[in-house]
Amino acid sequence: MGTENDLTVRDRFQALLGRDDAHLWLFGIGAVVLAVLPFALSTFWTRIALGALMWIGLAQSWNMIGGYAGYLDFGHGAYFGVGAFVTGIVMVELELPFVAGLLIAGVFCAVLAYVVGVPTLRLSGAYFAIATWAFAEAIKELALILEITGGTYGMTFPTGPGTSGIPLVGWPDEMFFYYLMMVLTLGTIALAYFLFEHSEFGFRVKAIRDHEDAAQSLGIDATKIKRRVYVISCVIAALFGGANAYYITFIHPNDVLAPIITDQMIIMALLGGLGTIGGPIIGGVLIFLLNRLSSLFLGNTTIYLPLIGLLIMVTVLFAPSGVIGILRGEVGREDVKQNLRELAEKFDIL
Amino acid sequence: MSADTPQQTSRSEASPPVLRAEGIVTGYGDHEVIHDVDIQSHEGITCLFGPNGSGKSTLLKTLNGIVPIWEGTITYGDVDLSNATPDEIVREGIATVPQGGGVFGTLTVEENLRVGGFTVSEQDAYRRRREEVLDAFPALEDKLGDRASSLSGGQQMMVSLGRAMMTGADTFLLDEPSAGLSPALVEDAFELVERLVDRGARVILIEQNVTAALRLADHVNILVAGELAFDGSPAELSDEEELMEVYLGL
Amino acid sequence: LGGGSDRGGDKFKFGVVTSLSGDLRFGGEVTRRGYDLWKKTINENGGIEVDGSSYEVELTYADAKSDPSTGADAASQMITSEKVDAVLGPYSSNVTLAVAPIMEKNQTPHISGSAESPRIWEEQYKHTFGTVPTVTLIARQAAEEILSLDPTAESVYVSGVNGPFSKATASAMRDAAENKGVEVLAYDLNPSDTDWTSVVSSAKSEDPDLHFHGGHIGSHVSLLKAADQLNYDPNGFFCHYGVNTSDFKDGLGGDASGTFGATVWLPSIERTGGKLFGSAADYAKAARDEFDQSPDYTQAASSAAGIVYQQALEELGAAPPLSDTEQSKLVSILEDIEVQTFYGDVTFDKEGDFYHNNTTTSPLPVQLQGDDDEAVVVGSSASASEANYPVSE
Amino acid sequence: MVSTELLSQSIINGLLLGGIYVTVGVGFALVFGVLEIIDFAVGEYVMLGAFTGAIVAPMVGGEGLLVVPLAFVAFFLVGVVIQPFIHHVTTGDRPMPLLMGLVFTFGLATFMRGSILTIFGPNTRNVPTNALSGGIEIGGLGTFPEVRVVTAVVGVLSLVAFMYYLYRTTGGTAIRAIAEDRDIARLMGVNINRYQSIAYGVYAGLTATGGVFIGLIYSAGPGMGLQYTAFAFFMIVLAGLGYLPGIIISGIVLGLAQSLTAVYLGGELVFFVLFGMIYVLLLVRPEGLLGKGEVA
Amino acid sequence: MSETLLQTDGLTKRFGALTANDEITLGVDRGEIRGLIGPNGSGKTTFFNSLTGFYTPDEGTVTFDGTDITGWESHRIAREGVGRTFQIAAPFGNMTVRQNMLAVQTPKSVDEHERAQEILEFLDIDHIADDDASGMSGGQKKLLGLGRVLMLDPECILLDEPTAGVNPALADRILEHLRELNDRGTTFMIIEHDMDVLKQIVDTVSVLDQGRHIVQGTFEEVSTDDRVREAYLGSADDDEVPV
Ligand SMILES: Nc1ncnc2c1ncn2[C@@H]1O[C@H](COP(=O)(O)OP(=O)(O)OP(=O)(O)O)[C@@H](O)[C@H]1O
Ligand SMILES: Nc1ncnc2c1ncn2[C@@H]1O[C@H](COP(=O)(O)OP(=O)(O)OP(=O)(O)O)[C@@H](O)[C@H]1O
Ligand SMILES: [Mg+2]
């Protein structure tokens, strides 16, 4: 090995990140790798990859409102589910192709998010979190009793050639969905980057997160900016919801509107690193794979549940800025020791 | 006014021990803020001046145990307090009046005093101290049942000082007690500090209201960028024209 | 990474997609015992015989984690990575409904030993079959028999959980009552984790002769506990699914006695018998030896699903691994198959609302009786025991 | 055909259901209002309490009530040990301490639920009791299930005990002082670690005790916690954040809404009505039903 | 030429039973520096909050440059030309000091980066420009608050105790800069408890007591007014001991 011997992987990673155009490079390389990936994978692994892509996108969409704007949206999954059902209703009831369903779902959820956002975004902190949670639960219960969603019997999507509405692809197979998710996810990441990391808009969003009153006094229209972020992030969740529904072909309120959908987005964003571009990517891949592949490594047991629980606790304890914090070198051995020392002090309870 | 004839307690007869910090180095995270500073509580009022961000509050917080020190020693008389926790330090007889008073707004005045006397397990001692406090600040007597947040700024400062007295301390650490108070209340605040000293206490006082504080000071320290730029009497300070002008705006 | 290794041809390989974790883990475990026992027994007997040579059976599991999309991925894993010859299906209709399309896409045969929801068969999936008659049939027939017990009930209160399986069950119960001309006082659907005192209070004020309830075990337990707390006691409770499980009996801690249920199979039942296990009793013994607990009908139906494959493969006469055309042929064989088993006779409907569902095996009402709450068949069938009715404790 | 008996029975059911929610809400209101912890594990303490009942009761003669003191002490100790971790993640220079606490306890809840599921399996278990079974009929009014009555009484009594501790004792005053400003409380000589641990321990113990009762009423299952977590949140919102006595009102409102909706509007609608109501109430009255809560 | 820039008319704000601002009628002329004094709790900060849209006044109107801005949202008022600082420092804690400056909604024409740097240098906090704002000392946070409102560059700036807790040497420089800005046309209203500061800088002073606007005049007039002495100054300019 040459003189670069002394550089650890982390140093190199940091060096790369330090470059001005690093993000562009990473994004480009990532996109190319993703584009050729399915040719190297079996159908099963393609499915896993597309699942991971979807969760990255979902985690990033939550990160927009939760991480960047600081509004803990505990009902984000509602839009995933509503997107799924609207897409389905358009396809089943109106017999329109999938593409139309997805677009209508996007528009529908934009309007819904706007209408919901106006009163709900007036709340903050725990109030906002609980309100959105209750909202999402109410939506789920509504879907269970409505006729048009299939109620508790769920909804089956039309499949087969022609249902997608995209002439190039006949029968929508895994490849189709892989590229669909890839486009959605890369689009989400690029959007998040330009909105939050590459414009004054991003500073304003963060200013609102840190001190809303002060932001207002400096001419920042908090109401409008929050609403914009909320609508964008909800529409993204809805698009993923619609795409996923057509892919799975069967949806049920208890599945696509389950609170665990939101919980996962939050955990992924947080574990990876809140309010960053890379965080949800890392967190999304990590948690999704752990969830989906745990049985390959751990056998058929539920032991992965307590393990995920532990992983979350340990991350919060020692790497509050998430895995991205570790990669950036914010969490070194010294910090862990320091953390342990401080923690030990808190056990002085006698 | 009772200020002239303070109730003599057994404590105030002997001068309290000296609180002495030597070679203090500390900071936040990796960022060192205080670089090898010595400071001690002199007889009467020891003032600590310095520009914003020079580390005054940080230094004070090492003395009361909120900020742990990286290097150096802190002693109180012959007790080593270098690694002591805030409650141990309070029990030794060192009380803090935080910036702005820091009263517990949702608690009543009485309850604030009770929290102040938290370390006092003996009922008699507790009652005696409470008497002393009400003696020193008669204005509080009518307000005992009121929420502390409903009091005026000056009254809140009385609560804060009274609460510190409840701990039974004879050394007081005060962080900008006059900040934000109206002129009448600034007067009050300084008068209250003087009363503490009259009762035999030693005080370390951070102030930006340099003019007023200098009138009371028995000893002056000036902290600049985490290092001690001056350590001496007010009289000696008046010779240091440059210091006075650059850091104290005088 | 990449595809699964090319498998050798000495064994028939079946993929099992079922929920081994998550909310449905209990049912998933039951199906797993059924599939495992079939595999063990057939391998002890030398395997599946095709053209004179025998091939052992290999099962490979994938956990659906009670989640449809995980189930779909698991199914895909079975087909594309594990390259299985056929698939044994999941527990619960939601997961089945997500797995079935994968089977259609890959034209892989798929038999479920436990799915009972009518929704599955309405979709008319060509490659999916089920050995348990849909709950629409089970609940209706059992209900009709219970309604015929003496003294004949004049009114019934129907409650249920608002879930796909449970709602189908409750509505079948209601249909049964309407068929028999019994007054249905209410048809009351609730979320599964609701507080059942409301249902009980409404029911109590209606004062029905019988109370029918469609749900899973948890809701039965809550309902019956609430009934106990509010001193509500009609002549009998009929709950489906799962009164004959330890989960139900443990959950009620000794108060389960007298509850009516429905089944298509019991260890004590008389069936023609046939392949692999000579009789229901033989099967029950084998199951107890293996798992140390009595099998219920879901487990039996899961084992029967294996036996159906066994006979179909014998008829097909192709050695493993099966080619795509052989898999398609296997599906056509399944469509026409008639198998006699310890579980009962199995055939699959070829059209109608129960397309590819086995509607041949006949359902029976049961009741928990005696000190250890043994389930016994009651009603009009030849071997039926005397029902404890009106139920006294 | 409106039966007054059914109406009064429904009201009884609603009130007693509210009593069950109170047992869960009390401790939660304390840790939320005083320690500023949004504890996602609240429902899991209920679950653990119920499981303790299911497992220990058969060893003590099949009487679930005997498990209550044990559950309280055991989970008090568990809480005392867990609190320093939560304290650690919600202080210091961490960004968004509220979220950190929330996510940490989310991990804790996942850990608890997953462990129980892995160790004991998914089955529901009975928590037996001989002392409390059946209901007391009061002519014209309806039936009062014994176990539910006792639960509601325990819930209200623990609220009273909490209020007494917080407002009448020095330790309680110290806890309220900590709630306002941890550092200043330390400067008054309060060992904040100890008092926070006590508060959290009492919460964990009480909630687990509530869990034993809930196990007696329903049964114990590893997945039962989630809905109580949701209800605990809604309890404190309706009560008005930080306003302890409001817990009684919110229990009553939730219980009655649930019971009356089920009987008069239809069981399917129960949770839709409940969640919808909570959402709308939060929008129009974030300071709680009584208007005594603090609004962030 | 004296022309009224900011005018309130009967402005009233109540909190429950407490009337924190009681029919305050007060005008600030274009180009002047107005002092606002009064005892703690007399309603000064509330007045600022009512002016800038943080509170909706119960009664009365606010007019700025001829436009009625009563009840406007605060960001609109800020863009209209009324900037303010907070008594309790309110930095955006999870951003760097520089990002705090860049977040401000500035007019499109200026080079934000250059401007931010100039202001940070002037306030003597440029050395920590790329540190997290949450780690600043009390005084530094105040300075950042001032820096941000200077970024906004409004026609009229309301300062809530800009020098409280600020080192006197720096306080002097801040005042000097305010005067400079004032010379270039910015109008100020300053809440300040330090009489020495006020004396140096203000043109006129308004005094609030218990929510009411009791006196207005030059510093000299006001500081010798009996009501003011009684309510506010106490023994500061007097030898009598307050009761
Ligand atoms: N919690 C903290 N985390 C990180 N850095 C801090 C923290 N508190 C203070 N600092 C830094 O330490 C230095 C000293 O701060 P300190 O508060 O002690 O100053 P000070 O002399 O009291 O100033 P002021 O007069 O403005 O109150 C400052 O540069 C500040 O940025
Ligand atoms: N949001 C609020 N809710 C209730 N009461 C309030 C609120 N804001 C201020 N008050 C009350 O209104 C009165 C005026 O407060 P304000 O903050 O305006 O005083 P101030 O003149 O700025 O005092 P100081 O000089 O101490 O800053 C006080 O009695 C205060 O307690
Ligand atoms: Mg300071």
Ligand SMILES: [Mg+2]
């Ligand atoms: Mg003010």
